[in-house]
Amino acid sequence: MKIKKKYCGHVIIVGKANVGKSTLLNNIIGKKISIVSRKKNTTQSNITGIKTEDNYQSIYIDTPGVVFDKNNNQMKHHKNNFYQTTQIATLIIFIIDRIDWTIHDEIILNEIKKTKIPILIIINKIDKISNKIILLPFINFLKKKIDFIEILPISAKKISNLILLKNIIKSYLPENCHIYPECYITTNSDFFTVSEIIREQLILFLGDELPSIIKVEIESFKKKEKIALYIKAIIWVKNVRQKSIVIGHNGEKIKKISMISRNNIEKKFYIKTHLVLWVKDKN
Incomplete structure (x- = not known):
């Protein structure tokens, strides 16, 4: 053959x-x-x-x-x-x-x-x-x-x-063996994917209020069997002023960002997700 x-x-x-x-x-x-x-x-x-x-x-x-x-x-x-x-x-x-x-x-x-x-x-x-x-x-x-x-x-x-x-x-494309299995579409880790989902919502909600170089750090990522995903993430900003912008009046912005991010994570991983976001400044 x-x-x-x-x-x-x-x-x-x-x-x-x-x-x-x-x-x-x-x-x-x-x-x-x-x-x-x-x-x-x-x-x-x-x-x-x-x-x-x-x-x-x-x-x-x-x-x-x-x-x-x-x-x-x-x-x-x-x-x-x-x-x-x-x-x-x-x-x-x-x-x-x-x-x-x-x-x-x-x-x-x-x-x-x-x-x-x-x-x-x-x-x-x-x-x-x-x-x-x-x-x-x-x-x-x-x-x-x-x-x-x-x-x-x-x-x-x-x-x-x-x-x-x-x-x-x-x-x-040169004649070569395939590097990845056919089912692979990206090398992004789950940590990276989640941080990008959160960062996308930050960009959409905050617009020009904050620079796009805002950082999201996944502090913990735990899966309880196939029942639920528990994620804690830190949103790093430069100073207290930026922190208040992200949180919003009475925490309204961060609540919306958290809710939509959670929904998008659930769609991505097909699992119920619990997401906790903390906003911290580097100063």
Whole structure:
């Protein structure tokens, strides 16, 4: 009997903050594994998503939005995670926001060019471009930058061109054994997943009142047989003022955040959940 060849590789997703990297990852995987919001720097750590289709396994790494120094427009290398991930990459997906090419995009491109790894550029949010005719000259402009393997206009939210994107990625996967079982869709731990569910609600409820770099620490995570989940989490803020913002008047905000987070955890883990949130300041 002929053994089927298997293909597997790492695909790194890079770009500025809020260009739609996490939305794209969630739609490729078909499940929400990375939280999304309109707030910059929502993604704080590399998120790994795994998509196995027949003999192809693509391992996607969603990197946080590239951080720049406000004073000199230089990349803050210690805060940008994609440097380490490119060492194992088969392909780099570079996402840009519509036809808004900035100096930061130029800097990111110049950096990833140095890796000599094939680059696929995605022009995202094309659903927000009313006059699609302007796309063609912009694509020609990009073609002069580097020999991209493909320049693909998409709408990550509306999943346009997703099948084409997957097929392009598959064509670049090297012949390799699969690293993860077919049922795996992420390497996120339960602790990390819960902390992200809580942090997503903090971002949604607090909006611009607090920075998105707010930290959530899972202090305890206990499962009582298959009956219930008991979780204690600490929300770390910088000072007393931020603490009062998170708690809200008479504790109204923290109660709502806790209630919705608990409901979302129950939906994720299919188990009754008891959630206790504490807000602490670092001072």
